[in-house]
Amino acid sequence: MRRTVLGRTGLEVSRIALGGYPFGGVNRANGWDPWSEDGRRTAIATINRALxxxxxxxxxxxxYGAGNSEALIGQVMQTRRDECVLATKVGWSGMDKQAVIDSVYESLKRLRTDHLDLVQFHGGMYTAQEYHHIVDGGPLDGLRRLKEQGDIAFIGLTAEEPWTARQFLDVPDIDVVQLAYNLIYQAAARHVLEDARAANVGVVTMRTMTSGIFQRAARHLAPTWQDAADLYEVCLKFVLSDSRVHTAIVGMRWPEEVERNVALVDGFDPDFDLAELPRMTAHVYQAEDADLPT
Incomplete structure (x- = not known):
């Protein structure tokens, strides 16, 4: 598996990451239930296969499943903790310093480890008021305390609306941002990825495969696309082709999904940096004109 360094954290990470949401979410249409005996057994096999x-x-x-995801991962961490960078999250809305500390300690118990490599504030979008609550109202102080004690190594945050993460890039404690960024939602490309690179902040993508939204829409809008190309593969290649992204989270339920995605990553050499993709009409025109023979 190809690896890279996660910004200024110095952590070496694989180019794709195992996302934990499927271990907390039921999907009956695909026969997936991580609370059933068979589902739990499969989830543990998938985590082991990823490692x-x-x-x-x-x-x-x-x-994710009221702790079910952390608990399943924790079963594997009992014996394989030193083989991975382990990241979880913590709430912040209505929480003070002690509440944040208590939440992380509960995660440590479920994950069956005495330390976490990264804890991220779990958010969708952040108003200026919410930013000040996190930074000045106690939550960040809670994670700072845990970092000082050696319980966690780095602090980050997640953002569904990437532009709202920009205000955190000047906070020295925030070393990693996890952003919604994919083929159909590219706001991060214009509003935060360049700033994150300039600050040497680690960049992790969520919704890497669009959470199935693009694929579901394509079934109705362009059904022949399913035969012409693997839309999941295109989505993964899109994110892996952006030099500003360090690792891309992919939710994988079955070991064969892991095998497929690892093979794709290992066999893919981007021939174009999506960081250079023009994303405004004028820039598209300029790029097309530049491609004309001289």
Whole structure:
């Protein structure tokens, strides 16, 4: 598995990460139930297979199945903790310093480890008021305390609306941002990725495969696309082709999904940096004109 360094953290991570949401979410249409005996057994096999094949970044959250995701990952961490960068999340809304500390300690218990590599504030979008609550109202102080004690190594945040993460890039404690960025939602490309690179902040993508939204829409809008190309593969290649992204989170339920995605990553050499993709009409025109023969 190809690896890179996660910004200024210095952590070496695989180019794709194992996302923990599927271990907390039921999907009856695909026969997936991580609370059933068979589902739990499969989830543990998937986590082990990811580690076997060199995926070194695992991301989860206490809200994924009310702790079920962390608990399943924790079963594997009992014996394989030193093989991965382990990241989870913590709430912040209505929480003070002590509440944040208590939440992380509960995550540590479920994950069966005495330390976490990264804890991220779990958010969608951040208003200026919410930013000040996190930075000045106690939550960040809670994570600072845990970092001072050696319980966590780095602090980050997640953002569904990437532009609202920009205000955190000047906060020295925030070393990693996890952003919604994919083929159909490219706001991060214009509003935060360049700033994150300039600050040497680690960049992790969520919604890497569009959470299935693009694929579902394509079934109705362009059904022949399913035969012409693997839309999931295109989505993954899109994110992997952007030099500003360090690792891309992919939710994987079955070991064969892990094998497929690892093979794709190992066999893919981008021939164009999506960081250079023009994203305004004038820039598209300029790029097309530049391609004309002289």
């Amino acid at each position: 076997d094949l060199g995926i070194t970044y695992i991301d989860t959250a206490p809200s």
